[in-house]
Amino acid sequence: MTTWHWVRHGPTHQKSFVGWRDVPADLSDTAQISRLSRHLPDNALIVSSDLVRASATADAVQTERRRRLPHEPDLREMHFGVWDGMHFSDVADRDPDLSRRFWEEPGDIAAPEGESWNQTARRVDAVVRRLNAAHPGAQIIAVAHFGVILTQLQRALRVDPYDALAQTIDNLSVTSITWDGENGKTGVINHLP
Helix, strand or coil: CEEEEEEECCCCCCCCCCCCCCCCCCCCCHHHHHHHHHHCCCCCEEEECCCHHHHHHHHHHCCCCCEECCCCHHHCCCCCHHHCCCCHHHHHHHCHHHHHHHHHCCCCCECCCCCEHHHHHHHHHHHHHHHHHHCCCCEEEEEECHHHHHHHHHHHHCCCHHHHHCCCCCCCCEEEEEEECCEEEECCCCECC
16 A cells, blocks of 8 residues: 655645646745644655646655655646636636636536646546556655645545535645555545644
C-alpha cells in the first residue's frame, strides 16, 4: 500500500481562473508552512507539479529525510484554455452556457482550447498508478492543485465528478489517500495543520 499526502500549493491570490499559467504562490506564512511540514511524514518521497506555485511549495516542506522526485508535468492543474487568467464573471459573459455546464456537468465538458475533468483525471491517474508501482509501500508527499487533488478523491471515494467538486481543498491543506492496487482509502481530507 502506498500512501499519498496531497498538499495543495500555497495561495496565489488570483481572482481568476488559474490553470497552466505559471503564477507564484505566497509562501510568506512561515508558521503555517512549518506546521504543515511537521504534519507530513519525515521519511517520504516528494513530488510536485512543474508549475512554480507547486514546486516552490514542495521546496518549502523539503527536509533532508524527504527525497525529491522529478517534477511531474501531468500533475498540473486542469488546463482552462482561453479561460485561464479570466475572471469568473468574464468567463460567464463570454461562454454563458458552456461555463455553467462546465461546473454543473463536469466530465467531458472542456473550456475552449482546454481540457475536461475526465482528461485531467486520466493524466493524473496515470502518474499515481506509475508511482504506486515504482514505490510500493512508500509515503508520497504530492504538492499539486485543487482539481488534481479532487480527481484522486473522486477515484478513492468512487463518486462522480460533480460530487468530487463539492469538496473543499484549501491552500496548504493535506488530503491523504492510501492505495492498495486500484482501491483507495481516504484519511484526512482538507486538513489544515
